[in-house]
Amino acid sequence: MARIDVEQVVKRYAAERIIDTESAKARPALNGVSLHVAEGETVSVVGSSGCGKSTLLKVVAGLEYPDSGRVLYNGADVTFVRPQERGVGMVFQDYALYPSMKGEGNLAYYFEVHDRSEEEKEQRVRETAERMGVGFEHLLGRVPTTLSGGEQQRVAIGRCIVRDPQLFLMDEPISNLDAKLREQTRVEIRRLLRKFGITTLYVTHDQQEAIFMGDRIAVMRDGVIEQIGTFDELYYTPVNLFVATFIGSPPMTVFPAYVSSGVVTVPDTDASWQLPYQLATELPLGPVRVGVRPEGWVLDTPDAVGIRVRHVERIPTERASFIYGNLGPANVVVAAPVDYPERAEVRLTPDWDRAYFFAADGEQPLHVPGVLELF
Amino acid sequence: MSSHQPPVGAQQSPGADQASENRGGRDASAGQALAGTSGGPPGTLDGPPLDVAEGASTAQPTSHKLSRRRRLEGGLFVLPAFLFQLSWGWYPLLMAFVISFTNAQFRRPVEFTGLESYGRMWNDPLVAQAFKVTAIYAALNIGLTFMIPIIVAILLMEMPKKHIRWMMLLWFLPLSGIASTLLFRYLFNAQYGLFQWVATEVLHLPPQPFLNSSEQVLFWLVFPGILFFGPGLIYMATLQGIPQSYYEAAEIEGASFWRKVWTISLPRLRPVISMLLIFAVIGSSQAFEFPLIMTGGGPGGASRTVVMYLYDLLRNLRYADATALGVFLFVTTMALVVIQRRFFREDPDA
């Protein structure tokens, strides 16, 4: 198992064109990324497509070399060490099985190119089949094109663990599976990771998946890791507006507001609320942006502001419903009990213990709730 | 040191540089982390091959070398092709321009004479005739034969799946070039050829001179190309790659047959059509073999193409003149290609 340190990595892809235009040069895929993964820890990297998360994985794997910065395994610099010498296992989004080889050949390729003995190869493949559980043996004799997505994925994971990697790298391994299988595989991978305690970097665009898989979660945007931490840290103490809106589903409602002597008003609407004393002293006067998560609203309180209901989405499985409306220019989402009566208007107040305040021009937070002691 | 397992990386590829790297200072903590954590089930491999990495941390130049290694491997893949393309592709091309400005002839010292060979070429009536012949030949050839494989490929893809295969094989069955030339020369024979029979017995025309007529000869040279349908397979392969859903979407919108051809099939074929049109222009502008074997340039030079004339010059060992002719042909063809590229500029996928 290994401890991974990524230090100030910058990676810029060369453009295909011969004459570099300014726009092609504009932004590196990775712009000074630092990341530390402890032994046996799983870190999920989450971000929208094109944010550089796959590039980060490739730099850690050694498939791409950074322009500057270092990658360390257990404190040793491996920045320019070739991937095969790093002892990593990688699972790709499209599984990347070798189409001309059967399942067994896919697992055995590692031993073949490393000049290991035939017995060792067979033994390891057998062991992996045992570890991968029921029915895996059966997949080994088949050609990848005849396997279903889920089966291909199992072979890909088998190929990854057969070498006993010190680092697992997963690039959206389950996003090509259908919903039910995805759920199942997610649990399966989690179980494997727990069982072997292998250090893992798990890249995904799905925050649910990231939360489920990762001990810690790194949120990336435009080649930069915005924040890294446990779910609670990201959720309650986001470092900026981006992380705050990125984490949480449905996303946080953010609306512009104006703070003046203990009162917060929303411009261009008649909405205004009294601020609790402590918050009022903490916040600067003037324009701010207020963020409230769906569950951060209190319904039907005395000083509430009326909001027209656009539509209501009921999620019976979670015994909840979401009420959508507008507050000035902003979309408002409110979590309500599933049996909340349908009406044309709801009256809302932010729960000020759970509200976020951000600067009006910029992303830095002015006040965040912090991890709640109660929970 | 003794507690270390053997460095796996060095075993696999005992390169001299790696061996020396391993002698470099080791990071003790890294080594311990390795040795201590083979916590897997029994029978695990030697410690994961980290050891190689340790050396790399000691010296910056080493890592630099490793980053170049992949580029080097890529270079080795390319090297043979690079040498061949350089020595038989670009170098002769450059020399063609050089030679055309000299008086190069057989066993004669080479001197630069500027545009002299171009001047000779300009005043040579045979050159003008050859260019005229080539232009007519190329125009006829492209006009009569270029579209056929496209149409055939589009229509063939309409056939039921199980029939496409054999129909395609029969349509594009190849015949050796020299053999088809032999056959057509036989068929075109003015006394006993099959085409004469068609002309006189079926169409009741007076006996035709075919290849012996300076007016008709170019048409008859192009004619066999109608039967042997060039690069239809390339079109079929490209059409095959068009997702079915495109046509389904068009069908839902009620698009007619022609509309589908015009808005889906042809735009998807466009890059390939554009490319093959360039090849067709270049190819027919240097027609040589077929006219040579069919007519030898006759009658009276009516089918002597530029390259045939160039071949004559070469046989008379007038290298510079021949090359000047080649350069001139190249310049004219390129002008055509550039014009053609303008028409096909946009790429549907790009």
Place this chain on the structure above:
Amino acid sequence: MLFPRVGRKQPAIRIAWWLVVAFLCLGITLHLFPFYFMLITSFKSGEEVLQFPPTWWPQEPTLAGWRLVVSLVHGANTAASTLMDGPFWVFFLNSVHITFWVLVLGIPITSLAAYANSKLQSGPLARWSFLFFIGTLMMPAALTLIPNYLLTRNFPFALPEVPEIPGTDIEFPSVRIWDTHWAVILPIVFQAFNFLLFKGFFDTIPDSVIQAARVDGGSEFNIFRRIVLPMSVPVYAVAIWGAFSGAWDQFLWPLIVLQTPEKMPASVEIYLLLQRFTQAGSMNAEQATAQAQQMQEILSAGMSWNGLMVLGILQSLPVFIAFIVCREYLLRGIRLRGLK
């Protein structure tokens, strides 16, 4: 699907559909006709091939043409040997020799370069090297004909004479491959079109497969051999077929760089034979009589268009077989995307 899948029963659509079928069948018939006619002509007698109107089926099928050609191939026919430069098997062997080396050198070299360009290089380097390799595709072969010819004479100098080392009267060292098969082989080892074909195919192989193999530890060459090669059988089939028919049917270039008659490939020799056969009368009187006499002998031995057709069939056969062998892969192997 240009024809709608539903509503085929409508008369208009049915008629259109059958018209298309009829057109395609007519085309197939016309296309197969040359094959048919070559075959029947080869079984006609020497007199029948000159008959007018031509016959559609040999009146008296005879193997005379085939027998004559077999004797030509063996070199056993004395009458014909005056027309030819040796037994015909020599020329076929020359063709085989040339084609063999073109394939053995050309296919690996071209595909390795295309693979590197597609998967190992990136950025401007990839673009430049792509242009470097396909740039000559746009250049007419006629332009490089002379320099290439001179190059075969005085490699590496594309000049009529090897220059002398300045200050001495010793020539620079040079290699003469002119009038050897290598002069025919080397210039067509790297073919830009095949490069384009390979590159188009390799571009469609997902990068992740190659990255997975890199993580597994294969060297770049091992990845190419063990992973990429088995995936790329179709494109190899297409390229081999193309390169094979190109090299086998080469005509102009061997005619220029080969001089010794015994070194000619079969394609050139068939042309020369046809030339002598049809132009036998157009020489001076003395030669003409001698030639005419020989022609008479040959004709009486059965050598006429029928014999030439047999040679044509023999020459076509390998191209034909290559096409049939590769047929499964032809459509799957072509993934061209134009010159971009």
